[in-house]
Structure formats: C-alpha cells, structure tokens
Amino acid sequence: MKNFTYQRPAQVREALALAAAHDGTRYLGGGTNLVDLMKDGVEAPTRLVDVRQLPLKGIQLSPGGDLVIGATATNSDLAVHPEVRRHYPALSQAVLAGASGQLRNMATVGGNLLQRTRCGYFADTSQPCNKRTPGSGCAALAGEHHNHAILGWTEHCVATHPSDMCVALAAFDARVRYETLDGVSEIPLADFYLPVGDSPQRETVLPRGALITAVTLPGSAGGLRSRYRKVRERASYAFANVSVAAALDVHDGVVRGARIAFGGVASRPWRAREAEAALRDAAATPDAFRAAADAELAAARPLADNAYKVALARNLMVAVLTELTDRAELTDRAELADRAE
Ligand SMILES: Cc1cc2nc3c(=O)[nH]c(=O)nc-3n(C[C@H](O)[C@H](O)[C@H](O)COP(=O)(O)OP(=O)(O)OC[C@H]3O[C@@H](n4cnc5c(N)ncnc54)[C@H](O)[C@@H]3O)c2cc1C
Ligand code: SF4
Structure with missing residues (x-):
C-alpha cells in the first residue's frame, strides 16, 4: 500500500476544501471497499478524508414527507430504522441481504452507492481491465463472466454493480444529494450512474471532489407493499446473481402502479420501465407478471456463460410480484413486527 495522508474534518465545508485542494483525495466512509482496493493496488489515493465525523448520520422525515437519509448513516442503522421498515420495507430487506453484520456496522450509505464492481479482473492488476486501466481491454469478455451483465453492457465492460441497497433505492425513485464548494445539488438515482458506453472507468455524474451528503426517498413511494429478494451462490456473505426490488399498488385485482428494479444484471441498478409499463x-x-418480465428482458444480451440470468431474472420477478399480491403471504418479518405494534 502507498503512503497517504489521513484527515478527519468535523464540517462538510472543511472536507470539501481538503478534497478541492488535493487531486489524489478520496473520501473514506467505512473503508470496507476502498481500503481493500488500496491493499490490492487498484486505488492509490494520496489523501483520505474520513467523513464519519461529519454531521451527516441522521435519518429523518422532511417537512414535505420525504425520508432524508444522511450519507454517513451506517447500513445497519438504515436497515433497522422504523420509518424505513414501515414505509420502505424492500430497502430494509435489501440492506440486510448485503455483506455481513460487521460490514454493515461499518459501511455507510454514501460508500455503498460508490462501491466498485466485484468483477475479479478489476481487482487483479495483472489482468487487462478497461474500468481500472482505460484502453487495456476487458478480460471478462472471453474469460470468467458467469456473474456478469446481461443488460446495458458494451464490449468495453460487462461488469455489474454489486450493491443490494441501490436496487431498492432505484425502485423507490431515490435522489442523491451532493455538495461541492459551489453549492448543493440533487439528482435522481436513475441519472446518477452513467451508462457503460466506451468509458467504464467513469461510473457516476459526481463532479470531482463532490461529497454525497444524503439520499432522499419520496414520501409518495412509501407505504406500498414492497419486497426485495436476492439469489446468490451461498446463503450469506455473497453478492447477487440476480435480485429484484418491487413495490405494487393493486386495487380490485388490477395493477395501478408498479415499481420494479433488478440487481446483478447491469452496470447500475436496472429500473424495469418496460415491465412497469406492461x-x-x-x-x-402470474401470466401478466410473466409477460411484463418478458417485455423487460427482451433487451437482454447474455454472454456465453450467463444466459441462466435471463430465466432467473424472469422467475424471480414473477415470484416477487406474486408474493406481493398474495394477501395471505405475510412472511416478511419486518411487516409482521409492524403489524404487531
Ligand atoms: C466481504 C464483503 C462482502 C460484501 N457483500 C456485499 C453484498 O452482498 N451486497 C452489497 O451490496 N455490498 C456488499 N459488500 C460491499 C459493501 O456494501 C461496501 O463495501 C460498502 O457499502 C461500502 O461502504 P463504505 O462506507 O465502507 O465505503 P468506502 O469503502 O469507505 O468507500 C467506497 C467509495 O465511496 C467513496 N465515498 C464514501 N463516502 C462518500 C461520500 N459521502 N461522498 C463521496 N464519496 C464517498 C469512497 O471515496 C470510495 O470511493 C461487501 C463487502 C465485503 C468486503
Ligand atoms: S468487465 Fe469491466 S471490470 Fe471486468 S474486466 Fe471487463 S472492463 Fe474490467
């Protein structure tokens, strides 16, 4: 690991000034991703600005009814927050489906949004990887790619975004708030991650030195029955092969509104707009759910070894929507707890 300077500012402006003054700065959240990448030689910041002392830990309702989640709230605090469990249960389920208890105690919301792909070639500096070393090629295309993308990829990169939390955030139309020395901005999560294109090294629209300060969830997205399910290769401590976050508004057996997002299928959380429209x-x-899944997945382009993801995504989406419409299905622990109150 290369030498670096470590600083722990107490105020947001101070953190922004430090980042603006030094090109090689990275913000440090829980360090559960960044520090690993530093040890692997993938990241080599010259300065770490620890953001955990900043006053950005709160999770609270805004006067307008939106839920504002501070960027340094831990994944554990987010998962158990009463407002999240009551109004956005799929978000709580998604966070709890990720990593381990110890990691969730350290990991922050801001860091989770910006965690890097788990493509093995990205972390292996002996291999070509356009995301790590632009122009070097993509080793996964002809190599190990059974857990890579089926949607939205280009020949420049076929990696997936690894976050569970972000899939639920996408379904709920979350917005990302960030700050630079020029002021505060907020953009929809749907516009936060860039398409792969020919520059997979550029993953988000965040300007240089920008600090994520919060994620907001619209009040209008809360209160629907919602669910997150993740298929992975072992029961815990594994990233998704495919995951689905969904919220449904059903009246008299008719779908009035649906919010659906997939994880594990693309370079960013994949909002299933075609399925929602269908x-x-x-x-x-179930027939309508299957037709909607097919409408979404018509655009899938599986690689040689990951065609299984198309069927998996379809079946998982149908299963989640069926659970959500089955009024007798109340297996969700958070929901049972809320109903008991
Ligand atoms: C063994 C293991 C298993 C895991 N399994 C899962 C899983 O199943 N599902 C899942 O979703 N995740 C999983 N993770 C990933 C984990 O969720 C992320 O490592 C974590 O969310 C990153 O948060 P952090 O605060 O530690 O980020 P850090 O490592 O501190 O930072 C990550 C990136 O975000 C930047 N950053 C941090 N905060 C800010 C901010 N406020 N503004 C701007 N930039 C910022 C950093 O500069 C860095 O580039 C796993 C991790 C490990 C090690
Ligand atoms: S899929 Fe992306 S991250 Fe993986 S080797 Fe190819 S360019 Fe690198």
Missing part, C-alpha cells in the same frame, strides 16, 4: 392497468396475475 403492468399498468393489467390484471395482477
């Missing part, structure tokens, strides 16, 4: 005013039946 479901609007459709009967809430």
